[in-house]
Every structure is written in C-alpha cells, then in structure tokens.
Amino acid sequence: MNTLYLEIAVVVLGIILLMVESYSASANKARLAWIGAIGLFGVLLLSFIPQHAPAPGSPAAAFITSDLLSVFFVRLILAATIVFLLTVPSFFPALRISLPAEREGGGLGEFAILPIFVCAGLMWMVSAVDFIMIFVSLELATITLYILATYLRQNTASLESGTKFLILGALSTGFIVYGISWLFGTTGTTNLLALPSAIAALPEAAVTPLLFGIGMILVALSFKISAFPFQFWVPDVYQGAPTPVTSYLSVASKAAGFVVLIRLLGALWAIPAVSHQIHAVITLLAALTLIFGNFAAIPQTNMKRLLGYSSVAHAGYLLMAVASLSSKMAVPAIGFYFAGYLAMTMLSFVVLQVVSEATGGDEISRFNGLGRRSPLLAGAMLLAAASLAGIPFTAGFIGKLLVFEVALKQGHYGLVALGCVTVAAGFYYYFKVIRAMYWQQPAEETSIAVPGALRFLIAVLGAAIIAFGVYPAPILAALR
C-alpha cells in the first residue's frame, strides 16, 4: 500500500458522488455530504494500514512518496475535509439564498462534492516529490477552490473574493511555473529527490539562475501559505468566501503549501552553495509575517478578517520552525502545530458559521452576549480563542512551545524574542472576542440553536484541543 491508493479512492468517491448527484431523483443533497464524510473517514482508516513508498524505479516512485510527512499530512487533510463536509448541510440555508437554482436543491450537491476533489489534490500535493506532480495537484486543488470561494454567486462579497483569489492565484501559478522552468533549466531535473546531487554537480556560474528559480517558487509558495508580503489576498478572500470554505482554505490548503516548502527546503538545506541565502530569506519571511499578521489583526472588527490575519500570524510561527529545519524536531513541531491549528481554527469557524447564520453578520459585535445566548457556542469559542492565543493546557500552547524550542536550539534568538512580543499582541485580539461574548450586552436575548452535526463537531474539535494540549506525545511520535 502507498498513499497513491488513498488518493485514487478519494477521486473515485468524488466521481461516484457526482454521478449520484446528477442522476438520482432525490432532492436531499445533505445525504451526499454525509456519504462523502463517511467515505473519507473510511479512507482515513485505510491510511493507518502501514504505508510503503512505491518500489524504486517504478513510474509512481518518480512522482510520489509515502514517508511519515506525507502520511501525516494526508490524514490531516482528510480530517479537515471531513470537518468541512460535516458543516456543509447546515450551510445549505445560506447557500440557497445566494444561489440561483432552476431546480429544487440545484447547485447544493456540488458544494459537498467539490471539497472531495480539493482533498485529493492536496493529498497528492503532500505526497509529491516531483515539481510536475506538485504543480498538477496544486492546480487541481486551487481551481476547485476558486469555484468554492465564488459559490455564493449572488453575493458580491463572494464574487469579489473569488475574483481576487482567481487573479492572485493565477499570478502565483505563473510564479511557480516560471520558477520550475528555471530550476529545470539549470539542473535538468524537476525531481526533488534528484535535486541535491544535480545541484552539487553545477558549475559556479549556474548558482545565480538556480537561486532565481528557487526564489520564484518561494514567492508562489508564500502566496499559498500566506506569508508576508504575499498575504494581501487573505483578508478579502477569507471575508467573502463561504464560511466552511474559508475554514478549509486556512487549514488544508496552507498545510499542503507548507509540506511543499518543507520538501523543497529539505532538498536544499544541506547544499552550502544555496542554503545560506535561502536560510536568510526564510528567517526574514518568518519575522515579517509574524509582525504583520499579529499587528494587522489588532484593529479588525470583522471576525472573518480577524481570523484571516490570525492565519497569517500562525504562518509566521510555522515559518519560524521552517527556518530551523536543520533540527530533527522541526518537522514534528510543524506537524503538531498543524494538528492543533486544524482543531482550533475549524472550531472557531464552526462557531462563526452558527453565529453569523443566527445574527446575519460576521462582525465581532455579533458575538456580543453570546455567553448568555448559547453557553455551548461561547464555551467553544472561548476554548478556540484560548488555544489560538496559546494558553497552557491547549494545543496552541504546546504548538508554540515546540516551535519556540526548535527555533531557540537553532539560535534564532531574534525570532523567538519577536515571537514573544507577537504572542502578547495575539492575546489582545483573541480576547476581544472573548470580551464581546461575556462582557457585552446582547442585541437580543433569544437563544441560538446549534444543529446536531455541528454540536458533534464542536465536541470533537474541543476535545482534540484539550487532548493535544495535555498529551501531545502520540502526534509527535507519528512524525518521528
């Protein structure tokens, strides 16, 4: 078994659901989301069968691998997609308003099926060891995400979000293809495994064009992981996209971008000719992303924009670990950070989805008095915000601790000092939400009903935040 079969299973599931959606007479589109979630859960279980990389020399081995990193992130992406699919049926009322449909339920089914194809694309992306494969899977995922971001067609914010995402996504695609062509032009290979030896054999004069190519690829990846100065699409796209899509964008798509970054840098880290410059660039990116993400989040009044800037800030902490990639603990730290990040970010988006459905808006003021209107939602948001800020006994705390520890051991004292300042800034803006929920007067006193599937998700994600925060060993063991 290698991860290729998991990805094929996901694609087959998506195609079957697409056929069922178009040829069955049933107007019950929620069923598709449940079947999709159950199917992906089956694939997630299959991933626990020991995975071996494809046999060396076989055609598959030139494109994908099944190492610890890829298996871990395949599971993470599957989990994120399952969460997405479970939130879809309760998002249908909001979809119906902004979706012109000729038939009853038209266009709803695809909202539950497209994420499955994104999932397959991202799974391939985290398993890929060849730039051609990385590029194709990246496109499968992002083109599908463009559709999902624009899904609320009669809502101008969603259209704006999709258009910006499409244009800037196309720009970053241009950067990555251009970078790959320079990389191929200088080294003669697109394979990441063959890259180190190909670079070692290069003459001195070829290093500059090589660095140019790597720089272009780094720009494109910075778009994907929303690192400063390529983060400007994040707040607008996050604000306009449907809430489940925003949540998915900030977790799964970013995770896949980070895995590609880790693989690329892992191939280049040991090469003295290029590692010095790349190291400096990543350190600078980490510092700028930390500063920008955290300080730009402070004045935000819209919850989705706040979470958008928060996702930029978390990219900064993750880049801190990427800058310390020579440490053996860096990759486990990133993996753990993402596991916690998935739970806390998706939990806050689930709460946001219910609150904006009930109150009709995404502003932080809509959370006013949530503690009285729905103790469950307020408690879940409290837990998520505490974890995002990094309070002890939550996954966010352990994640930040691991990242800081790795960075300290690699001598990034400046980054760690900066990280401490930005964590303090983080406390301020996450606690703004908590203050609104518990210390502000609600606009109305009616209680907010939470659909069953979302109540289940809140319980699971909340439990995960605390479980990872108290007992992080199993996750770290999965990557060591």
Add this chain to the structure above:
Amino acid sequence: MEHSLDPYASLLIHIVSGVGFALTTWVGSLLLGRVGRATGVKNVPYECGMLPEPGPQPRFSVKFYLVAMLFILFDIEIVFLYPWSVVYREYLQQYGVEILGVLATFTAILFAGYLYAIRKGALDWSK
C-alpha cells in the same frame, strides 16, 4: 555555453523582425498618414458606403462560453492521448499494461464529466 544558445538565435531574429515590422508600419502611418482633416465619418469602418449596422461588438449568447469551456475540456484533453502513444514508445515496451490502465482511467474520468455535462443540460441548445 555559446553553442547552446544557437537554436535561440532564430527566435531572436523572429522577435526582432516581428516587433520591427509592427513599429515600422505604425511609425510610418503616423508620419505619412496625417494628410487632410480627420472627420467622424472618415473613422467609420467601410461597409460599401452604408453605415455599419449593428455596432462593432455584437452581444452574443452566454451559452457560447459554456460550449467553449466544454470544448477545451474534451477536445484539448483528448489531444493528450496522442503523445502517450508516440513519445513514450520505450516505456510502452516495459509498462504497456500500466499505461493502458492510465489511459483508460483518464478517459473514464473524462466520460464521467461528459455524463455530468449532459445531465446538467450543458449541451442542451434549447435552454
């Protein structure tokens, strides 16, 4: 290194002559063409002496956009089948069955898309 750039010399000549031709005609028309007075009537496209009707950018049905997109999906992707049989001839000896499987999968995925397009009425002209 010098020799490796030789194939690109013709490309360079192509670019230079292309840009040069455009520039020459443009500058030439600017220098020589400004004889007499320009009037609104003179700027109208020549249509056998009649006023052109309708305007130069007619509105057309948005259906064409869907057809164009489906054309790209089905026609252009089928073009990929050709290099598989022509370029990978050595691979065909070794991995013939696997390549056939890949081809069949590719076509099957396209066919699923075709079925979806039919069912959703994308090919229905009367709608």
